[in-house]
Amino acid sequence: MATFDRAYTDSLLTYLAASPTPYHAVAQAAELLDKAGFRRLSETAAWDAQAGGQYVIRGGAMVAWYLPPGAEASRPFRLIGSHTDSPNLRVKPIPDTGSAGWRQVAVEVYGGTLYNTWLDRDLGLAGRLSLRNGDELLVNIDRPLLRVPQLAVHLDRGVNGEGLKLNPQVHLTPVWGLGEPVRGELIEFVAAEYGLRPAAVLGWDLMLHDVAAPAYVGRDADMITASRLDNLMSVHAGVVAMVTAVEEGLDDGPIPVLAAMDHEEAGSVSTTGALGPFLETVLERLVETRGGGVDARARAYAGSVMASSDLAHAVHPNYPERHDAGHRPRANGGPVLKVNLNQRYATDGATRAVWARACEAAGVPWQTFVSRNDQPCGTTIGPLAASRLGIAAFDIGVPALSMHSARELCGADDPWRLAAALTAFLHLE
Structure with a gap:
């Protein structure tokens, strides 16, 4: 029988059903943040260093953060990156x-x-x-x-x-x-x-x-099927992780940031994509409103880490040979760390250790994905944002089948495990 957190998965399915476009996805995320006491800021208004949860929306993208009271300008960030668009x-x-x-x-x-x-x-x-x-x-x-x-x-x-x-x-x-x-x-x-x-x-x-609703699937209802699992599952997990971590207390640690970007599926080259200026501008303003300049920003970035969360490939029962023999993630086996040494994913040994610590703290099992040498892999916002900002990053995701289909499939255990691991990541020093 499935052991997933039914309340969490129900909230995910509700979120997916209400988010048919990136614009709806950020609007729904904003509602969740509003309920947790976050406040929306305007990009055209002057910002101050007021502590608490805040966010900005640009088109189909959102950046949210929690500023601890008295946080110095050079305090590093813990970022959760995802994307709101789907093919x-x-x-x-x-x-x-x-x-x-x-x-x-x-x-x-x-x-x-x-x-x-x-x-x-x-x-x-x-x-x-x-x-x-x-x-x-x-x-x-x-x-x-x-x-x-x-x-x-x-x-x-x-x-x-x-x-x-x-x-x-x-x-x-x-x-x-x-x-x-x-x-x-x-x-x-x-x-x-x-x-x-x-x-x-x-x-x-x-x-x-x-228009078919998201649903539980299988004899034991241990799977879920829905449109836009890639990548609204990660957006939802990031919002839940942000809200949960703030409720648990983050005043002494790094500044948590949620970046839900648009246009990843089209290359991220836009004003709301990971290669655009949106996230970078927000981070710069957060440093400058606390009195920091170039030096403080560089120090903050040097101590920062991003968890780039995007859907991962579960091993397919009808095509197991399409996976590397030693790296075959299974549904309900835990979220996946994605590795590609040609920098299609941003993970390296140092950031792998960060992810391992987060999963250990959350009590969550995890798996690893590496593409076959004769089969190129996709990419994510991880290496794009990392190269633009100079912030260390790693790529993770829930293993699923039918990626980029009009309707995708994953295990019901893994979404809440992803949120739990991301919550623990935000607490890491």
């Missing part, structure tokens, strides 16, 4: 299209998604609208609205033997009605859902999502 299908600037009597919505593939997993699913539409009055409105039409239909096997006789071949420009355009398309009708529809006139909407960032 998906996103609406093009001129979305209204169609063919052969079907009304469709033009989409662009975002990130390295598995194309076939978006076929024959009930899809909703969510994101943000930029309004004429300068406001932004989060929208979430969380019901079956669109569908990408697969070609019937009768018309593609070789599909099972030769494999499915999809052209993302041609074959991933969803249908959402019958008849001829009308320019402007999608935005008119979304605006009407929220009681707006179409003329009030000047911009939008909209994306598709699977």
